[in-house]
Amino acid sequence: MSNAVTALNGAKSTGYVTVKEAPLTGMITLRGTFASKGFAKMVKSVFGTDIPEQRKVSKGPEATVLWMSPDELMVVCDYAAAQDLVAKATAQLGDEHALVVNVSDARAVFTLSGAQLREVIAKEAPVDMSQFEMGEVRRTRFAQIAAAFWLEAEDHARIICFRSFAEYMFNLLKNASQPGYEVGGW
Amino acid sequence: MLILECPYCGVHAEETELHAGGEAHLKRFGPGSSDDDFENYLFMRENPKGVHFERWRHVNGCGKWFHAARCTMTLEVFGTYSAQTTEPPKDICDKISAKRPGWSWRNFS
Structure with a gap:
């Protein structure tokens, strides 16, 4: 069997919210x-x-x-x-x-961790994050690509998207969570 | 901005999460139909100022097609309903009648 790897080899960005590509x-x-x-x-x-x-x-x-x-x-x-x-x-x-x-x-998985992750999601997806609850899953778009996300804890979220969009998704989340780009919604 | 509630997943989806699918409740006329029927089916569309029925797809969500009744002038949404029907349900028609007395759209009123 071939040696399976993730799309971005576990890329990580540490902004005001940490974005990580999840392991396999x-x-x-x-x-x-x-x-x-x-x-x-x-x-x-x-x-x-x-x-x-x-x-x-x-x-x-x-x-x-x-x-x-x-x-x-x-x-x-x-x-x-x-x-x-x-x-x-x-x-x-x-x-x-x-x-x-x-x-x-065929899919890529990302994790967001940090107290302000609702803000990062709200920047990219047309979802009212103030109403979004734990235990809920939402399929939506992140900028121009389809994705699904859910909260595992108040400061920990998972996002699934198509593998071919992994790089786009990572750069998108990385940019939205850059230090100094806080909006202060959460 | 248009916000429609997807009747399949209950999400109040904003317009950019959806894809417009054109006029609702078209009756298809295919091979063997008269030229007039075929032309009407293929080209003739309503273009109302007011009550309108449309098809939408929750493309960046559950992926299901559904119907929406809305006003093209005020963007007021009267309701959304399942795609598995050939005519608007009675409760949607009643809601429209309450707000736009005397409305008609194709052969519905």
Whole structure:
């Protein structure tokens, strides 16, 4: 097997908010009918958690499940475990009309840490960050590219975007978090 | 700035998160239809000053298509609703009637 690397080799910028490219992260796209018993059962038994409510995040012991759309979930897990989880989920779904794909190498993940991370996100995305809550996931755009983000703690956020946009996303966040560029919203 | 609530994910999405998809509730006339019907389907669009129905896609979000009823003059949004319908739902029509008595748009009123 080839030696997997992240898009930017763990690039890091220390501005008033620290931007870091996350190490290799497992990501699995699930599409299916949430109302179907077979699908819900598979999510519960393979990923250890229920299907999250609309725009919410649900956490299992080894995987975090994000609500992406009324028929799509994103599972964030350990990079090495992703392929096995895909195989398990596919086997358990059987004839159910659903899709399970390992997209770990097709996405890039960034982490923001710092007390003012809401401000950095608000600079780039058309989201009212004063209303944004923990446990919520939001798909939106960051400047010109599509992305999804959620808060893991008040001072720690994760952002997922397409891997081919990794450099654009990193430079965007780096620029927005430069020391001296604080707006003072948070 | 236009803010529409996506009926699929409940996000109050700002215009730049969405993509406009043109006029809503078009009836398709394909091969075998009369030239007049085909021309109307392909080229003839409403251009109202006032109540209008449009298709939008939550492109930088959940990716779903939906319908929106709004006023082209004041940018007031009367409501958004599912794409799985061929006519505006009654509650949206009632809301419009309350605010714009006597409105009509194509064959809806």
